[in-house]
Amino acid sequence: MGKSMTVRRLNAWYGAHQVLHEIDMDIEENRVTAIIGPSGCGKSTFIRCLNRMHETHPQARVEGDIRLAGESLFDLDPVDVRRMVGMVFQKPNPFPTMSIFDNIAIGLKLAGVRRSSELRDRVERALRMAALWDEVKDRLAKPATALSGGQQQRLCIARALAVEPEVLLMDEPASALDPISTMRIEELIEEIKQTYTVVIVTHNMQQAARIADKTAFFYQGHLIEMDDTTQMFTKPKDKRTEDYITGRFG
């Protein structure tokens, strides 16, 4: 089962530049939450704070509180946080020197799965969940980089799901993909929200409208508005939200 997250008074910086200002947000478990907003509004930085990836940048700084099912992320080791809060990136990034199988197995091995039969089962389960099993089952030993872009991105989703996180973060996971691959990823998100909490950044408002239960609109580092997706797209409360979703800027 997925877990909820709460964000309170989150501020984030790159060097002297403040990217996020006083963000408060409640992310419900087993729901898809979409983060929308124009380029540079801080939406990627925001989800990179949710698994403490933001801090890996040498000049990055973060303040505020983020809790996963009540437990503060900053009381935990970042490595543990990222096992519980998985991430799928903007571009497919399979591990370039590993086979398809190893791309998924490595996370399991490092998490302590030793028996090869269990490894095989869990790799297969992850690949099935990412709707990739049938396409790759005969060539698991091939390099992951030999797959198409859409397949690589589904492999990355499988890799993230294999270690069984509570929350899955997706940073514009379909932005580098063709429409058919995009559709498959969206179907996939629909399925995995049974088991996981999903937070997805997207610049594509139709995509947010199709898949998200909740949508949050970011603008210039502030969270302007967050509501049920249908509410947000039909009756936005803030003028800036309305301007953005009606295509007046962004």
Next chain:
Amino acid sequence: MRKVSKAAKGWDRGFRVLAAIGAASPAVFLVSIAAIVLVESIPTIRFMGIHFLTETRWDMGNLYGALTHRNGITAPAGASYGALVFIVGTLLSSVIALVIAVPVSVGTALILAYRVRGPLGFLLNILVELLAGIPSVVIGLWGILVLVPWIANAFAPFLKSVLGFIPFFGGQTGTGYSLLASGIVLAMMIVPIITATTRDLLVQVPLLAREGGLGIGMTSWEVVRYIALPYIREGFIGAVALGWGRAMGETMAVLMVSGNATNILPQNLYSPISTMAAFIANQLDSAETDASGMAVHALSELALLLLAITLATNLVARWLVRPRRRGGVVAP
């Protein structure tokens, strides 16, 4: 339209000739040096044959007495030119240097590539470059004043008491002028090149691939171990080979701390040794007193061997570190 003046054309021709000469000079130097050491070493190649590589005895013979003839070559009586001691000394000291330098370099390169930015990173990078610029005679002097006594009084007895049960770590701890001292000064001299090359390779590992590792909960060491190092593997082997080639060719510092052993193979880490390069530098003076010229020919053959080995390692290294693209992940 203004015509190009005669003078300008003349200058241009001169410039092109100069540039062509400049461009050709590396090839000319390399070929002429290789040709000279090859020609100079022919007499000893004929005199010693394969025994040059397998004999441990290096003796210029009786320079004022009878002559001996073999394979149509005339040499002082009792002369024997066996280079095995120097080949072994070169290989062992350079391998010890690698054993010390590689972990240090990888650690430093990782810090430089991934950990530090801004003024501190700038300072560390400068320090690495500066270390590369220390004249080898200065390192050798430091070796004599500091390293050699320290090995004799503290480090060798310590190593012996802890690891003495392993062959090569036990036995006489000696004077400090040793295989170990040679390996350590060589390590100091090759750390900069291995560090700088490895750092440049690590910077090429796509950030997205490393973040992918962090994203599934890898520790920073696991990211290095499973993503960054496999990604740069071939280039890294090349970087090590580059350092190895340098260690084998290094002369002055080794000459100063090696103990200049002749005619005896090292018995343990604390034995004096000599390397091919150091021996040539050390012996050339007395070799020139050999009226038959054979001693100089013998040193030329040693130089030829050294040149061949270092050229080969460098070629392999350059080929391995050549820039290349990998399929799949696009750098962000």
